[in-house]
Amino acid sequence: MNMSRRQRLQLVRGGIYALTIAALALLIISVDWGALGGALFKWDVVKKQFPDILTSALRNTIIFTIFGFIGGLSLGLLLAIMRLSKSKPYRWFAATYIEILRGVPLLVTLLILGFGIPIATGWSWPNPYLQGAVPLALVAGAYIAETVRAGIEAVPRGQMEAARSLGMSYTRAMVTVIIPQAFRIIVPPLTNEFVLLIKDTSLISVLGVTERTLDLARFGRNGVNDSANATPLVVAGLVYLALTIPLTQLAAWMERRSKVGRR
Amino acid sequence: MSEPLVELRQLHKSFGDNHVLRGIDLSVAKGEVLCIIGPSGSGKSTLLRCVNLLEHPTGGQVFVAGVELTHRDCDIDKARRATGMVFQQFNLFSHLSVRDNVTISLRKVLKMKRAEANARADILLDRVGLGDKASAYPAQLSGGQQQRVAIARALAMEPSVMLFDEATSALDPELVGDVLGVMRELAEEGMTMLVVTHEMGFARNVADRVIFMDGGVIVEEGKPSQVINEPREERTKKFLANVLEN
Numbered sequence: 001m002n003m004s005r006r007q008r009l010q011l012v013r014g015g016i017y018a019l020t021i022a023a024l025a026l027l028i029i030s031v032d033w034g035a036l037g038g039a040l041f042k043w044d045v046v047k048k049q050f051p052d053i054l055t056s057a058l059r060n061t062i063i064f065t066i067f068g069f070i071g072g073l074s075l076g077l078l079l080a081i082m083r084l085s086k087s088k089p090y091r092w093f094a095a096t097y098i099e100i101l102r103g104v105p106l107l108v109t110l111l112i113l114g115f116g117i118p119i120a121t122g123w124s125w126p127n128p129y130l131q132g133a134v135p136l137a138l139v140a141g142a143y144i145a146e147t148v149r150a151g152i153e154a155v156p157r158g159q160m161e162a163a164r165s166l167g168m169s170y171t172r173a174m175v176t177v178i179i180p181q182a183f184r185i186i187v188p189p190l191t192n193e194f195v196l197l198i199k200d201t202s203l204i205s206v207l208g209v210t211e212r213t214l215d216l217a218r219f220g221r222n223g224v225n226d227s228a229n230a231t232p233l234v235v236a237g238l239v240y241l242a243l244t245i246p247l248t249q250l251a252a253w254m255e256r257r258s259k260v261g262r263r
Numbered sequence: 264m265s266e267p268l269v270e271l272r273q274l275h276k277s278f279g280d281n282h283v284l285r286g287i288d289l290s291v292a293k294g295e296v297l298c299i300i301g302p303s304g305s306g307k308s309t310l311l312r313c314v315n316l317l318e319h320p321t322g323g324q325v326f327v328a329g330v331e332l333t334h335r336d337c338d339i340d341k342a343r344r345a346t347g348m349v350f351q352q353f354n355l356f357s358h359l360s361v362r363d364n365v366t367i368s369l370r371k372v373l374k375m376k377r378a379e380a381n382a383r384a385d386i387l388l389d390r391v392g393l394g395d396k397a398s399a400y401p402a403q404l405s406g407g408q409q410q411r412v413a414i415a416r417a418l419a420m421e422p423s424v425m426l427f428d429e430a431t432s433a434l435d436p437e438l439v440g441d442v443l444g445v446m447r448e449l450a451e452e453g454m455t456m457l458v459v460t461h462e463m464g465f466a467r468n469v470a471d472r473v474i475f476m477d478g479g480v481i482v483e484e485g486k487p488s489q490v491i492n493e494p495r496e497e498r499t500k501k502f503l504a505n506v507l508e509n
């Protein structure tokens with residue numbers, strides 16, 4: 001056979017396409033769509049999720065996320081500044097904290113802080129929201145610290161020098177000149193951190209939540225138990241997407257815009 | 264003669280093994296304009312940055328307006344108010360408007376009221392010919408305009424000495440003149456200035472004294488007409504031949 005390299009590649013690619021389409025077609029005809037649809041997206045089950053999924057579950061997810069984010073952002077800022085400090089103990093503390101909390105799975109940290117510490121000390125969380133939100137914030141702080149640090153390091157060195165040359169102290173220059181500019185740089189990655197946090201709140205329910213603090217994921221799971229149907233989880237997934245997709249799109253748009261601006 | 268406004272005594276600065284300043288003695292009188300010339304890497308910027316302690320000297324003393332900045336009890340943040348610095352890359356605060364760039368130190372360091380600070384900023388911006396740009400942001404200005412804002416910003420703290428580190432080197436040639444014009448006016452008003460520059464015309468016409476640096480030492484100093492037109496040292500001659508050629 002007399003084929004050029006390019007022709008051979010085209011033939012192979014065509015073959016792969018054909019096989020993929022055949023496999024998909026097989027899947028489509030072999031699946032009982034009616035039954036699957038009934039199990040995953042049954043209208044009367046969908047309807048039963050409302051309005052509680054919004055007024056209670058979504059609300060709780062948002063509460064956990066916002067608390068985790070505000071706590072995480074404050075902690076992250078503090079850790080980032082410590083990480084960049086001239087003082088070795090501060091740097092060492094921040095680096096260790098960040099390494100440990102990023103290195104342990106969130107689930108494990110949640111269980112240790114939410115369950116382990118109360119069992120070990122006899123102390124109990126004063127509020128079921130705090131039991132989930134505090135560990136979430138402590139972990140988010142470790143991730144956000146690295147984002148903030150990258151932002152601070154991305155501010156040109158001359159900005160600090162100009163601020164110092166005007167008589168500002170290091171702290172004053174950080175607060176009025178460096179951090180505001182760092183935040184402009186990190187708004188897109190921070191938005192992505194926020195999205196991760198929305199999803200991470202789904203783990204909080206391992207701590208055994210009360211009726212009042214049910215989040216979206218647990219609400220969906222309870223719904224599955226009640227209705228013997230997977231629809232509630234699918235609906236919960238869709239509500240997550242309604243939160244996350246606009247935010248990731250916003251972050252991507254901001255990132256594109258800042259790239260154009262810098263050119 | 265009155266006490267010098269800036270005095271450097273046996274100034275040394277090393278970066279690791281790199282001995283950049285090798286014993287600089289220099290006095291600058293009140294109202295004097297000193298131009299510092301020399302080849303790349305000779306330590307001009309380092310010298311200037313030692314005057315406001317952006318670089319910490321590894322040896323020697325720095326006095327500005329009678330205060331020893333190198334003294335270990337010196338409050339550096341306070342002492343720096345006596346100097347204003349203008350950088351090659353402008354270093355304007357990009358998140359602040361032109362007016363806020365000028366007022367930020369007044370408000371945050373001197374705790375001046377916003378209205379009072381704005382009034383001072385508007386006078387300074389007029390003086391550098393940018394009264395109409397007060398609400399613009401740095402990114403909306405040309406390099407020459409940005410550098411003039413940077414000069415106004417440095418002047419806001421009413422320093423007794425201005426330090427210019429190649430203030431026009433990053434500018435398009437047609438914008439250099441505006442900035443040099445502002446610097447010349449400042450000199451004529453009696454500001455004490457230390458100016459690192461490659462602009463021989465400015466040095467010749469505006470400076471009271473020129474020093475030529477090479478290898479971390481002052482090789483030659485004197486009146487601009489002498490150093491630039493009739494250099495005594497071989498190294499100065501060679502440098503000037505190179506600069507004037509381009």
Ligand SMILES: Nc1ncnc2c1ncn2[C@@H]1O[C@H](COP(=O)(O)OP(=O)(O)OP(=O)(O)O)[C@@H](O)[C@H]1O
Pocket residue numbers: 278281283301302303304305306307308309310
């Ligand atoms: N922060 C620093 N860390 C390490 N070395 C430095 C630092 N700043 C300057 N140097 C070194 O000091 C020497 C003198 O640098 P300096 O910037 O003072 O020269 P210059 O005369 O201003 O040169 P140019 O005309 O290129 O600006 C150079 O060898 C440079 O590499």
Ligand SMILES: [Mg+2]
Pocket residue numbers: 307308309428429
């Ligand atoms: Mg230099």
